[in-house]
Amino acid sequence: MTDPTPALFRPGLAAPGLAAPAEGSSAPVIVAIDGPAGSGKSSVSKASAARLGYGFLDTGAAYRALAWHALAHGADTSDATAVLEVFGDFDYAISLDTTDRWVRVGGVDVTTAIREPRVTDAVSGVARVAPVRQAVNQLFRRLVASAGLPGVVVEGRDITTVVFPDAPVRILLTAAPEVRAARRSAEMTDQDAAKVAAALHQRDAADSTVVDFLTAAPGVEVVDSTHLDFEQTVDAVLSVVDSTMGARDGR
Numbered sequence: 372m373t374d375p376t377p378a379l380f381r382p383g384l385a386a387p388g389l390a391a392p393a394e395g396s397s398a399p400v401i402v403a404i405d406g407p408a409g410s411g412k413s414s415v416s417k418a419s420a421a422r423l424g425y426g427f428l429d430t431g432a433a434y435r436a437l438a439w440h441a442l443a444h445g446a447d448t449s450d451a452t453a454v455l456e457v458f459g460d461f462d463y464a465i466s467l468d469t470t471d472r473w474v475r476v477g478g479v480d481v482t483t484a485i486r487e488p489r490v491t492d493a494v495s496g497v498a499r500v501a502p503v504r505q506a507v508n509q510l511f512r513r514l515v516a517s518a519g520l521p522g523v524v525v526e527g528r529d530i531t532t533v534v535f536p537d538a539p540v541r542i543l544l545t546a547a548p549e550v551r552a553a554r555r556s557a558e559m560t561d562q563d564a565a566k567v568a569a570a571l572h573q574r575d576a577a578d579s580t581v582v583d584f585l586t587a588a589p590g591v592e593v594v595d596s597t598h599l600d601f602e603q604t605v606d607a608v609l610s611v612v613d614s615t616m617g618a619r620d621g622r
């Protein structure tokens with residue numbers, strides 16, 4: 372008989388290639404980073420993780436992979452029922468290794484495909500579906516807990532507030548809207564800057580109806596990268612990690 376449990380919930384999924392936690396090992400330190408598109412969240416989080424010797428979990432990749440999966444099934448990503456239907460056989464895996472990053476759906480490598488504009492355009496629809504968010508959030512907690520790593524930098528829009536509200540380090544990475552739009556269009560050299568800015572504002576507006584990622588929750592440190600370059604932003608994040616962990620350890 373086939374296993375009726377959605378693939379997402381099956382054991383043994385957790386990031387192949389990563390060691391199982393040693394018997395009696397302590398839970399990884401979680402550095403939770405939220406922020407809007409173009410704040411540098413993803414690249415800064417990954418670089419911070421590498422400098423700390425931690426793993427890195429890009430949570431947006433799960434929503435992108437589900438949007439890719441929905442599109443592959445010809446599902447209407449603006450229809451919650453259709454999204455839930457394809458979610459039933461969503462077999463997702465992601466690497467937490469900063470030096471070997473990949474995302475797979477049903478064994479297919481979708482690392483690059485999930486960055487395509489057609490996926491980006493569809494992703495807000497799937498990220499809006501509450502049961503999807505709940506299941507995916509559980510998956511994130513499981514992936515981190517079973518990674519066998521000293522720490523994991525987890526990046527996404529609701530990480531400091533919903534997914535890991537008790538993480539020892541919680542950071543909201545922001546930047547002025549015009550700076551975020553300029554950074555995004557510099558990344559996408561093949562697209563018109565005004566169009567990129569309009570798409571970014573539209574996606575912020577759609578996503579902020581689901582999660583407030585522009586305001587820091589109590590206890591969340593703000594790192595504003597408006598006037599910082601990339602390395603300075605990574606340094607600012609690492610300095611928050613150092614001071615927060617230092618205070619926690621009585622340093």
Ligand code: DC
Nearest residue numbers: 430431432434494495498527528529
């Ligand atoms: O960070 P990103 O652009 O790869 O995120 C893709 C989409 O998923 C975006 O619409 C925001 C959404 N998302 C979310 O709702 N919650 C998260 N924890 C991460 C991403």
